[in-house]
Amino acid sequence: xxxxxxxxxxxxxxxxxxxxxxxxxxxxxxxxxxxxxxxxxxxxxxxxxxxxxxxxxxxxxxxxxxxxxxxxxxxxxxxxxxxxxxxxxxxxxxxxxxxxxxxxxxxxxxxxxxxxxxxxxxxxxxxxxxxxxxxxxxxxxxxxxxxxxxxxxxxxxxxxxx
Amino acid sequence: xxxxxxxxxxxxxxxxxxxxxxxxxxxxxxxxxxxxxxxxxxxxxxxxxxxxxxxxxxxxxxxxxxxxxxxxxxxxxxxxxxxxxxxxxxxxxxxxxxxxxxxxxxxxxxxxxxxxxxxxxxxxxxxxxxxxxxxxxxxxxxxxxxxxxxxxxxxxxxxxxx
Numbered sequence: 129x130x131x132x133x134x135x136x137x138x139x140x141x142x143x144x145x146x147x148x149x150x151x152x153x154x155x156x157x158x159x160x161x162x163x164x165x166x167x168x169x170x171x172x173x174x175x176x177x178x179x180x181x182x183x184x185x186x187x188x189x190x191x192x193x194x195x196x197x198x199x200x201x202x203x204x205x206x207x208x209x210x211x212x213x214x215x216x217x218x219x220x221x222x223x224x225x226x227x228x229x230x231x232x233x234x235x236x237x238x239x240x241x242x243x244x245x246x247x248x249x250x251x252x253x254x255x256x257x258x259x260x261x262x263x264x265x266x267x268x269x270x271x272x273x274x275x276x277x278x279x280x281x282x283x284x285x286x287x288x289x290x
Numbered sequence: 291x292x293x294x295x296x297x298x299x300x301x302x303x304x305x306x307x308x309x310x311x312x313x314x315x316x317x318x319x320x321x322x323x324x325x326x327x328x329x330x331x332x333x334x335x336x337x338x339x340x341x342x343x344x345x346x347x348x349x350x351x352x353x354x355x356x357x358x359x360x361x362x363x364x365x366x367x368x369x370x371x372x373x374x375x376x377x378x379x380x381x382x383x384x385x386x387x388x389x390x391x392x393x394x395x396x397x398x399x400x401x402x403x404x405x406x407x408x409x410x411x412x413x414x415x416x417x418x419x420x421x422x423x424x425x426x427x428x429x430x431x432x433x434x435x436x437x438x439x440x441x442x443x444x445x446x447x448x449x450x451x452x
Binding site: 130131132134135136138139140141142143146148149150152154155156157158159164165166167168169171172173174175176178179180181182183184185186187192193194195196197198200201202204205206210212218220221223224229232233236237239241243244245246266267269273275281282283284285286 | 292293294296297298300301302303304305308310311312314315316317318319320321326327328329330331333334335336337338340341342343344345346347348349354355356357358359360362363364366367368372374380382383385386391394395398399401403405406407408428429431435437443444445446447448
């Protein structure tokens with residue numbers, strides 16, 4: 129059985145005991161921005177219940193134009209008011225520089241990506257960088273309760289960055 | 291206790307029984323692209339285990355430049371080879387048009403967003419649209435096993451879009 133087929137079979141089991149519909153707007157008025165890393169099961173690490181919070185994830189959990197798009201829709205159309213930003217230890221984004229990664233892609237494809245890969249060299253600094261990008265953005269109305277964290281993939285523990 | 295404080299207390303409980311480190315590259319070589327919607331607990335709906343797959347999420351689960359950035363890093367640096375794309379019923383992206391949302395933001399902030407909100411009017415069509423955007427992108431090397439789905443938020447069930 130392929131990986132995808134295995135997960136589809138798991139979904140049959142999930143649907144069989146599914147507890148029914150919930151409202152579209154997040155119940156706890158929270159949006160979480162974090163990395164795509166496979167070791168971050170956001171619902172488990174925070175004890176989120178289904179329906180509680182928007183979860184926005186990309187490579188690094190960095191704040192890009194698309195993160196701004198998602199947070200703008202989250203707050204303006206779906207009523208969230210709080211943001212938690214979570215980076216993590218042992219992140220893949222710490223393993224390359226943008227210049228070298230773009231050069232590798234150009235060597236392989238003959239096309240240089242017109243976007244920044246957004247690699248970073250210091251975890252806590254990049255949490256603060258991402259928080260600043262949210263605070264200065266004119267389209268995200270509610271940034272007063274924004275908080276930033278690092279998730280330790282070896283201990284499972286969150287530590288706030290201030 | 292604030293929402294964030296409550297989740298941080300939940301995290302203490304999580305860390306207390308944490309089962310220890312896993313490798314950085316996703317064990318099942320899979321990347322999942324889906325919506326930020328609060329009702330989609332990706333690990334639960336697919337029976338994912340911690341460490342199995344990258345999870346990329348934004349408003350709509352649409353394929354933007356940032357999604358391409360994340361998938362490129364996922365495949366080229368962290369060894370994933372498969373992609374599952376998941377949209378869902380009752381999606382917020384079905385409730386507005388880009389023009390009207392941009393006009394509302396401009397009326398409020400006096401600044402017109404320079405990005406597309408990416409609202410859509412037909413769920414299955416947008417799954418296919420997102421799949422096409424992945425297939426034609428020159429930077430994502432492995433698109434042969436790409437599959438697209440709709441998650442039904444009322445039943446918990448995934449249906450493939452072909």
